[in-house]
Amino acid sequence: MIERHQDYMIRIPSVPAGGITDFPLQLDTDAPFALRLVKSRNIGLSGWRFQTPRRQYQSSQLRTDLYSVLNSGVFPSRGVVIYPQIIYPIGSQIVVDIGNNTGSPILNAILLFRGSKLFQDGAIAAPTYPSKLAGLPFTYETVVPGVPVSGSPIFDNQLQVIHDADFVYRCGLCDPFTLVVDGQPTSFASVTTPQFSEVYVQLKDESRKFYSNIPIHVNDLFGQITPFSTGAGGNDERVDFHPGLITPEIYIPRDHSLYFDVYRNDDPTNPAVNMPVDLRFRFVGQKVFQQ
Amino acid sequence: MARNPASCYNPSLTFKPQWAYQTPDGYRDEVYLVPFTFTVLANGLPVFNLPLQLDDDAPYVLYAIDFAVIGPNGGTAGLFFPGLARIRDTHGNPLSANLTNNGLIYTLGALGASGLQNENAFGFVFEPGIECAPGGTLLFDFQLSSSGSAAQFLDVIVGGSILFYAALFGTAGNGLSIELIDPGAPNVPLSVALVASVVEVTLATDGGSAITSTLNDVAAIINSTPAIAAVMGAVVESGGATVATALGVTALTGGLNGTEQILNGTLIGVKRWKECAN
Numbered sequence: 001m002i003e004r005h006q007d008y009m010i011r012i013p014s015v016p017a018g019g020i021t022d023f024p025l026q027l028d029t030d031a032p033f034a035l036r037l038v039k040s041r042n043i044g045l046s047g048w049r050f051q052t053p054r055r056q057y058q059s060s061q062l063r064t065d066l067y068s069v070l071n072s073g074v075f076p077s078r079g080v081v082i083y084p085q086i087i088y089p090i091g092s093q094i095v096v097d098i099g100n101n102t103g104s105p106i107l108n109a110i111l112l113f114r115g116s117k118l119f120q121d122g123a124i125a126a127p128t129y130p131s132k133l134a135g136l137p138f139t140y141e142t143v144v145p146g147v148p149v150s151g152s153p154i155f156d157n158q159l160q161v162i163h164d165a166d167f168v169y170r171c172g173l174c175d176p177f178t179l180v181v182d183g184q185p186t187s188f189a190s191v192t193t194p195q196f197s198e199v200y201v202q203l204k205d206e207s208r209k210f211y212s213n214i215p216i217h218v219n220d221l222f223g224q225i226t227p228f229s230t231g232a233g234g235n236d237e238r239v240d241f242h243p244g245l246i247t248p249e250i251y252i253p254r255d256h257s258l259y260f261d262v263y264r265n266d267d268p269t270n271p272a273v274n275m276p277v278d279l280r281f282r283f284v285g286q287k288v289f290q291q
Numbered sequence: 292m293a294r295n296p297a298s299c300y301n302p303s304l305t306f307k308p309q310w311a312y313q314t315p316d317g318y319r320d321e322v323y324l325v326p327f328t329f330t331v332l333a334n335g336l337p338v339f340n341l342p343l344q345l346d347d348d349a350p351y352v353l354y355a356i357d358f359a360v361i362g363p364n365g366g367t368a369g370l371f372f373p374g375l376a377r378i379r380d381t382h383g384n385p386l387s388a389n390l391t392n393n394g395l396i397y398t399l400g401a402l403g404a405s406g407l408q409n410e411n412a413f414g415f416v417f418e419p420g421i422e423c424a425p426g427g428t429l430l431f432d433f434q435l436s437s438s439g440s441a442a443q444f445l446d447v448i449v450g451g452s453i454l455f456y457a458a459l460f461g462t463a464g465n466g467l468s469i470e471l472i473d474p475g476a477p478n479v480p481l482s483v484a485l486v487a488s489v490v491e492v493t494l495a496t497d498g499g500s501a502i503t504s505t506l507n508d509v510a511a512i513i514n515s516t517p518a519i520a521a522v523m524g525a526v527v528e529s530g531g532a533t534v535a536t537a538l539g540v541t542a543l544t545g546g547l548n549g550t551e552q553i554l555n556g557t558l559i560g561v562k563r564w565k566e567c568a569n
Contacts, residue, residue, distance in 0.1 A: 136380075137417040141389040141396035162388060170418075177397045179375065180436040181335025182461040182548045186524060271529050280397040286419070 002126040003116040003248045006033060007212035007221075012098065015106040019046065019062075019099040028213065029091040031117035036247070039079030039220055040065050041110035046099040048111055053088050055095065062099040078223075078245070085115065112220055116248055125207075127166070127253045130290040138167065138287040144279045147199070149266045157281075159258040165287040169250040169258065172284060174201075174222035176277040194277045197270075200263040206256055215263050220244070222281065249285065258283070318563050323351065325558035333373060333435035333549040335460075337393060340430050345381065346562070347426030353380075355559040357414035373552070374435035381427025386417075395434050420560065435552055437461060442546030444469060446538055451530020453506045455490075455513075457543055458522050465546040467523055471509065473537035476500055483512050483519050490523050494535055507531035 010025045027033050040048055047062030065080045088094060094113060100106050119126075142159050161167040176194050178187055200215035201222070223244035252258055260281070266273040314320045329341050345351045356378075375395035378386045387396045423429070442464040443456040457464025468489045474496055481495040481504050492512065494504040510525040523543075 135419055136384055137386060137419065137421060139387040139396060141387065141392075143389065143391060160390060162390075175397060178436075179335055179434065180460055182437045182439060183463045184335065184460055186441045186456055186458055186460040186464060269531070271527065271531070275526070282396060282398075 002119040002121060002124060003034070004031070004119060004124065004126070005211050005246055005248055005250055006115060006117040007216050008033065008094070008113040009212060009214055009216055010096065010111050011214065012109045013107065015043075015046075015098050015100045015109045017100050017103050017105065019097065019101075021097045023096050023098065025094040025096065025111075025113070027088055027090075027092050027094065028117070031119050031123075032090055033088045033113075033115055034118055035082050035086045035088060035094070035113055035115045037079045037081055037114040038065065039077070039112040039114070041108075041112070041217060041220065042106060043098060043109050043111070044102075045074075046101050046106065048096060048098045050097070050111075050113075051095040052086055053092055057097075058082075058086070062097065079112065079114065082115075087118070110217065112216060114247075127251050127256075129166075129251070129288060132291045134289040134291055136165070136287040136289070138285060140167065140283045142281045142283070144262050144281065146276045147196070147262060147264050147279050148276050149268050149274050150264060153264075154262040156259050157262060159252070159260070159281075159283050161252045161254055161256055161258075163255050165289045166254050167252045167283075167287055168285040169246055169252060169283045170285040171246060172222040172244045173282045174199075174218050174244075175280055177280050178278045194275045195273055196264065196266060196277050196279075197273045198265045198267075199279070200265075202261045202263075203250075204259045204261070205250075206259070208259065211250075215261065218262075218279075251288075314563070317566050319566055320352070320561035320563055323560060323562045325351075325560075327556050327558070329431060329433070329554045329556075330551050331433045331435055331554060333438040333552045335434070335437045335549065337375075337395065337432060337434040339432045341433070343429045343431065343558075345423055345425070345427050345429070349562040349564050350425055351423040351427075351558075351560055352563055353417055353421040353423055353429075353558055353560040355414060355416045356556055357559060358554060358556040373438065374433060376434070377432040379430040379432075380421050381423040381429060383430075386421075393432070393434075395432055422563075423560075429558075433554070435549070437549035438552060439547040439549040440545050442467060442543040444541050444543045445528070446471075446541075448506075448533065448536050451506050451533035452528045453510060453535075454526045454528055455543060456524050456526070457546055458520065458524055460546075461548040462546050464543070467543045468540050469523065469538065469543065470540045471535055471538040473502055474500075481508055481512055483516055485519055485522065489540055490519055494537070502534055502536070504535050505532050506535055509535050 008025055008027060012023065045064050045066060047064050049057055049059045049062050051057055065077050066074050067077050068074045096111055098109055140159055142157055144154055144157050147154060176196060199218040201218050202215040203211040221244050268274050327343050331338050375392065375397055377395045380386065385394050388394050389396045437460060439461045441456045441460050443454055445452060445454045455469045457467050466488055470489055470491045472491060472493045474493055477496060477498050477500045479493065479496045482493045484491050492509055494502045497503050506527045510527050513519050513523060513525040
């Protein structure tokens with residue numbers, strides 16, 4: 001059995017007051033899907049639930065993936081773990097209900113289903129560890145400079161693994177950062193703190209086969225390092241220690257690459273997010289030296 | 292080594308279970324912390340090969356680094372680690388790569404930072420640990436963003452604000468001024484000119500001599516005119532659609548170069564002692 005990391009995401013432009021039921025997410029036809037984690041975005045405490053492959057609800061009521069900390073407020077989590085895993089057959093559907101007790105439409109409601117595609121041995125290229133190895137913790141960084149507020153996606157950004165060792169990608173981080181140098185041109189980042197909101201990323205392997213059905217919000221896929229001690233349940237509040245875990249890990253042989261597309265669609269009239277950002281993606285994992 | 296089956300994940304806990312590695316047979320691990328301090332000029336330029344030598348009595352296995360506080364006086368200096376960095380182990384292996392920036396990466400790829408307001412502590416684990424030779428030296432490279440400031444002026448009017456800043460960061464940008472001119476005449480187009488060290492923006496008017504240029508228009512003409520953008524930039528901070536108002540000649544102030552930052556950190560790991568054979 002070969003496991004290949006896979007995310008499926010549904011995005012519903014508007015969930016009416018009262019919620020929706022029986023909304024289908026169509027799965028790919030190349031492999032079954034083992035579901036292991038679910039994360040919501042913009043849904044908040046209104047809650048969600050989904051059906052198993054037997055069309056039975058996985059929970060008796062709508063549930064939430066937010067959590068509260070005493071005296072600190074409500075925080076977004078990295079999602080709720082689905083254990084034991086639920087395996088959806090090839091080409092099947094995940095059917096979801098999304099609540100809405102806010103009294104007005106929920107815009108851009110998102111549910112992210114994380115897990116693995118399950119392939120038969122030999123069905124796809126699946127490089128993995130040599131029989132004897134030495135490991136070294138390692139982090140690759142790829143900078144995507146000047147991501148505009150909106151417009152065309154930036155395709156095929158490259159994480160190129162250098163020639164001395166294979167690399168195992170286990171978690172990722174993404175933050176905006178621009179280096180400021182005395183006496184050099186002052187950038188927008190020197191006088192403001194550029195931020196973003198609607199940035200989505202789609203990972204793909206060297207043959208450009210995607211690891212998700214559509215682009216995933218960057219903070220769901222990568223996580224950010226700048227936490228904050230209090231929260232109110234917002235999607236992107238800075239919470240304690242939330243790197244974006246990639247499970248199962250992605251193994252990249254030396255001299256090979258991982259690619260990713262970056263999409264941004266922020267509101268140009270919102271001063272908080274209406275500037276370009278230099279996005280620094282860090283791919284954290286381990287070098288694997290063959291011995 | 293399999294993960295402890297008793298470990299579980301609870302997102303409300305600060306401390307998460309980590310992978311565990313057994314001490315090799317014939318050895319005994321003892322926790323050992325190594326505090327260290329570096330002083331680095333935060334001017335945006337790289338500083339290479341700051342050494343941290345380890346004890347020579349036993350190999351050291353490095354599992355994590357914590358940077359407790361970074362700031363001009365060892366105190367706090369905002370919420371973010373201000374730059375790029377790289378570590379090389381005692382065998383010279385870099386622990387990060389960025390193919391376009393000397394290999395230095397943002398925050399060393401840190402996995403977590405302090406959640407306390409006004410603390411910029413951050414730290415990260417090495418998974419698996421890094422075996423360091425007895426008496427070996429870890430090398431740190433840093434490239435900290437300038438802790439100085441750009442000369443600037445924030446023009447706040449009813450309904451909006453616009454920030455004018457010098458195009459050169461630090462003291463090099465001092466000495467500029469901005470002026471927004473109400474022409475007081477009908478149907479004047481928006482224009483900009485550099486007169487000595489003053490950027491003069493003549494605001495557009497309609498047929499009744501009323502100003503029609505918005506803050507967005509002012510920022511756009513400054514940023515899109517090469518001769519002006521070479522000395523000054525503008526960012527609308529709020530109310531971009533608000534009509535601009537006249538502003539007399541006003542100096543941009545506060546351009547400062549960066550100063551030294553004190554980086555306090557701690558290595559977290561174990562000394563690996565060889566058991567006596569008896």
